Amino acid sequence: MSTFLELKSFYKHINRSPETGESEVGHFNVFKVEDLLVSKNRPVTYSRRNFFKVSLVTGHSKIHYADQCIEVRDSALVFTNPMIPYHWERIDERQSGFVCIFTEAFFSRFGHVKDYPVFQSAGAAVISLRAEDVGFYNDLFLRMLAELEGDYLYKYDFLRTMLMELVHSAQKMVPTAGQPLSGSNAAERITALFAELLERQFPIELSNQVIRLNTPSAFAGQLNIHVNHLNKALKETTGQTTSQLISERIVQEAKILLKSTNWTINEIAWGLGFEEPNHFSSFFKHAAGVTPKQFRQVDLD
Template structure:
């Protein structure tokens, strides 16, 4: 199983006191980045059991799922608790804010993990230019100040301020990059396919085996002909069923190679490959390196 950082452990690591969580409002807190810097900057690639939204200024690398994104100046960073994440400082000087909160805190807004900034690794890190920074800086400043105050409804206000950050970041992303559920049959099939595919992840245990890994398996589950499924996905995404499945399996393979000490054989089995050499061939064709080479590069 990949390392899981619990909310209580987060406070312990940074020597912070944690107020009791209120069941009706969940948990929310905001910290200044300067107060969370540890002298030991060794990467700790792990999942959390809470969400984070950060505004960070400073040269760093964000390791998120299978991607590594370099931030030269300022960026908004959105992390989903189910996806392994690590923030690696390159320069010594960093500033900004880190918000941490549980899903319960946003219960009235619907499933938070369905928002694109928390769902897609490509939109998890949003670089900000000097011209784009001021409104976000103001929102985080307001959250910091409100949390210190004694306003009776401050948590309602904090939710709204944080939602402004989330929606502002999403509006900066190209709308066409995330297909939305629509009214026609192809879009409905695509939405259900995407839900079935994503529901299988993350792989948490080495004896957890992927059940749907081929176009035919998904077609049977959806009760449609495989050609009909492929046509619908091509129409809405521009990609084949096989490509969409392979890309997601590759992403999870990279995550497992980076964040676990499982053997390549165990990873291959969990991802639905009955023969480890088939997995190695698949990974090399897709990623340009063998699983062992990729893991060694990630460690280095």
């Protein structure tokens, strides 16, 4: 099971105050890689965060995603988003560079950060840098760090502009190709990450909360693998298809909401990703043998 790192925990880990990166909207901060290094011998986990991160790193390392491992031997830009679990393995103890972290709210004035290719999949997230490129990005991070420490009234607007320059200049470059993993280990890894993505969406605690992933293709997209590859891995390890596993978990949550809340069936349907309530009713009846209304009225458990 991968760990979940919130901003508060991240700052506690590095012994800093999160308030130093607070703007009027959202959160933004820049650090030197050297100040963030932890023990190389820490057990391998696939960590996820509630913030976005852009890293400029120099040093031999490997970045592990669902079914691929991307090796960085020199310098690279690495973009990570909260929806894609990953693990960063340092091969060389000597690592340098910068890390920029920010929340989705900080980026909102420019649009939806999740829509940018470098944040959409592991396949576009790691960009190897030529020697002549390293200087440009190093200077850009230094400019952001200096601006962050300054007292300019509109510094966070300026920092958003520099962040945009970083994202767009990186997207013009070719991503580094990852090496696919094979065998049962890859299937088990994909299954674990699929289960993590699925379970992370629950429980639904607010009537306006909507799950984002409810189809095999949506999960495959987040894991940066073909949907057939995902199906094969899950079938091999669980004996069930992707659709079956998704449906079982949605039905489980539907039963909980029907019994424990006074939300309307329309609200529950919407929260579970159904745009049409009648589609939810048909889905639930097929799985549970009764309609949502009947299930709510009679204790069938």
